[in-house]
Amino acid sequence: MPEDTPGQDQTGFEAAWEAAHDVSGWLKEGQARMLYDHASALPAGSTVLEIGSHRGRSSIVLAKALEQSQGRLICVDPFVDGSLFGGSKTREEFEANIAAAAVEDRIELVADYSTRLRPSWTRDIDLLYIDGKHDYWTFTDDLGWAEHLPDGGAILVHDAFSSIGVTLGVLAKILSSSRLRYVERSDSMALFVKATPTRTDRLRIVGELPWWIRNVGIKVLLRLRLRPLARLFGHDSVYDPY
Ligand SMILES: C[S@@+](CC[C@H](N)C(=O)[O-])C[C@H]1O[C@@H](n2cnc3c(N)ncnc32)[C@H](O)[C@@H]1O
Known part of the structure; x- marks a missing residue:
């Protein structure tokens, strides 16, 4: 286990995943575990x-992981319109899912763009999930939220090594940074501290780049409807790797 990985609360995580896994989204179980372990610690x-x-x-x-410690989760999402993210219907589903999981008291929803909110933000945070x-x-603007973290604070990033924009951001802003270090990943979910x-x-x-190139290549193959070729790279799904 990497040195920065906090202790795992198996039963608590299972209950959290049970509450979350029927909600459709892009988070895998191992990635959920990373979120849970860092938030619950x-x-x-x-x-x-x-x-x-x-x-x-x-x-x-995240909200389930914060229950015992009476922590707070601030959710920032403008609920962007369009076929990919669904707009106001998605917001209604978010609210219904949060209520069904009985975590609405732990969550503060800010329905705005992260980039619009950040310049005037003043509150401290203890963990950042991008x-x-x-x-x-x-993405590189979102990394700016790290200024509100304490030293040693964790930044978890989804699609860190499966998306062109995010990975270029990691290379441009983290590879040469003197204040952010890469720790580990679960598929495309990366932990920086x-x-x-x-x-x-x-x-x-740098060692993750071949895996990133493979993932981008698989995305291209899926767009070209060449799924059998993607299978040769170990990807047997209609969905993008993440
Ligand atoms: C990949 S989804 C998030 C998935 C979610 N974390 C889950 O586990 O299912 C991306 C979300 O980011 C939102 N989004 C897009 N631009 C944003 C921005 N500038 N600030 C905050 N959220 C944004 C979209 O509305 C969408 O709901």
Whole structure:
């Protein structure tokens, strides 16, 4: 287990995943476990900020992880219109799913764009989860929320090594950073910590690039309807790798 991984609460996680896994979304079980373990290890009364909540799959996991410590989860999502994210209907589903999981008292929803909210934000946060818009400009702006974390605070990033925009952002802003270090990943969910990186931490980011290129290649093959070819790379799903 990597040195920064907190202790695992197996029963608590199972209950959280049971409440979340029927909510449709892109979070895998191993990734949910990472969220749960880091959020549940925070001190009492901590605040987690999630960028990109969609129907609430990851929000439920985080909120359940904060129950014992009476922490707070701030969910930032403008509920973008369009066929991919669903707009106001998705917001209604988010609210219904949060209520069904009985975590609405733990959650504060801010229905706004992360990039619009950030310049005037003043509250401290203890953990940051980034899963909003995946283009380079939005992701690198979202990394700016780390200024509200304490030293040693965790930043979890979904699609860190499966999306062109996010991975280019990791290369441009984290590879050369002196204050963010890469720790580990579960599929495309990566853990970064607000701390001075070593040369080995930086080299491990570079070491993920072949896996990122494979994932982008699989996306291209799926767009070209070449699923049998994607299978040759170990990807047997109609969905993008994440
Ligand atoms: C991949 S989904 C999030 C999935 C969610 N974390 C889950 O576990 O199911 C991305 C979400 O980001 C939201 N989004 C897009 N641009 C955003 C922005 N600038 N700030 C915050 N959220 C944004 C979309 O409305 C969408 O709901």
